[in-house]
Amino acid sequence: MTKQIAVLIxxxxxxxFSKLVVSHLQKMAPASIQLNIVEIADLPLYDRDLDENSPxxxxxxxxxxxxxxxxxxxxxxHNGAISAMLKNAIDVVSRPMGQSKWFGKPAGxxxxxxxxxxxVRVADQLRTIASGSFIGMPVYQQNACVGGLFNGVFDQxxxxxxxxxxxxxxxxxxxxxxxxxxx
Numbered sequence: 001m002t003k004q005i006a007v008l009i010x011x012x013x014x015x016x017f018s019k020l021v022v023s024h025l026q027k028m029a030p031a032s033i034q035l036n037i038v039e040i041a042d043l044p045l046y047d048r049d050l051d052e053n054s055p056x057x058x059x060x061x062x063x064x065x066x067x068x069x070x071x072x073x074x075x076x077x078h079n080g081a082i083s084a085m086l087k088n089a090i091d092v093v094s095r096p097m098g099q100s101k102w103f104g105k106p107a108g109x110x111x112x113x114x115x116x117x118x119x120v121r122v123a124d125q126l127r128t129i130a131s132g133s134f135i136g137m138p139v140y141q142q143n144a145c146v147g148g149l150f151n152g153v154f155d156q157x158x159x160x161x162x163x164x165x166x167x168x169x170x171x172x173x174x175x176x177x178x179x180x181x182x183x
Contacts, residue, residue, distance in 0.1 A: 003033045003180050005108075006068035010075040010086030012041030017149050018074050018112045020158045024166075025072070025110070025144075025173050033177045035072065038064045040089040051096035058092050065093050065101040070108070070180040071137070073130065077113035077122045082129075094134055103136040106183050108176040110144040118147025140179040144172035 007025075011018045026035045043057050044050070050058065065071065073090075075082045094100040107130045111119030123143040130137040146153065146169075152161055160166050 002031065003069040003177075004067070005033050005035050005070045005072055005180065006038045006065055007035050007072045007074060008038050008040055008086060008089050010040075010073075010083030010089075012085060016076070017146070017154065018076050018110075020154055021110060021112055021144075021146055021169070022072075022074055023158070024160055024169055028170050028173050030174060030177045033070070033173075033180060036064075036068070038089075040085060043085075043088055043092055046088055046091040046095065048095070061089060062093050062101050065105070068105060070106040070176075070183070071102070072108040072110060072176070073126050074110040074112070075119070075122050075126060077111060077115070077119035080121055082122050082125050086126075087129075090129060090135065100135065102130070104183070105137050106176075106180045107131075107137040107139045108144075108172070108179070109139065110146070110172070112146045112149065114147070114149045116147045116151075118145030120145050138183070140176050142172055142175050144169055 007022055009018050029035055044055055075086045109123050109126045111122040113119035123145055127139050131139050155161050
C-alpha cells in the first residue's frame with residue numbers, strides 16, 4: 001500500500017526553488033510513497049486565541065497532517081533560519097495544546113539555499129524542532145540540502161543540471177521511503 005506523505009513547502013513564491021526541488025522529488029519517489037503538497041501559504045499567523053474557534057485553514061492543514069503517513073518539511077534558508085511560513089505551519093499543527101497532529105509521523109528534511117552549504121543550518125533547526133517533545137516526530141537521519149542555487153543547479157526550464165544534486169535527491173527520497181516503511 002502506498003504511503004501518503006504530506007509535503008510542506010516554506011515558500012509561497014511562484015518562482016520558488018523549493019517548489020522545483022519538490023517537483024523533482026515527486027518524479028523520483030519510489031512507488032511505495034506518494035508526495036502530496038499541503039498548501040500553507042494561506043495560513044493566518046498562529047494565535048492561541050484561535051484554538052477554540054480555529055479558522056478553516058488551520059483545520060484543513062491539521063486534518064491533512066493527521067491523515068498523512070509521514071511528512072517532508074521543505075524550507076528555504078531565510079537569513080540563516082527556517083522560513084516563517086513553515087514555522088507558522090509547524091506551530092498551527094502542534095496546537096491546541098495536547099492535540100498535536102505531528103506526533104509519531106516520520107519526518108524528512110529538505111533545505112534549499114543560495115549558499116553552497118545548502119541550508120545545513122536550517123536542516124539542523126528543523127531537526128531540533130521536529131524531534132522535540134512538543135512535536136515528537138522521528139526524523140530521517142539524512143537531509144537533502146540543495147545549495148548554490150545561482151550557480152546553475154537549475155536550467156531555464158527548472159530541470160536540475162548537476163548530476164551530484166540529482167543523485168543526492170534520489171538517495172534521500174529512496175532512504176526516506178525505507179524509513180517511512182518502518183512505521
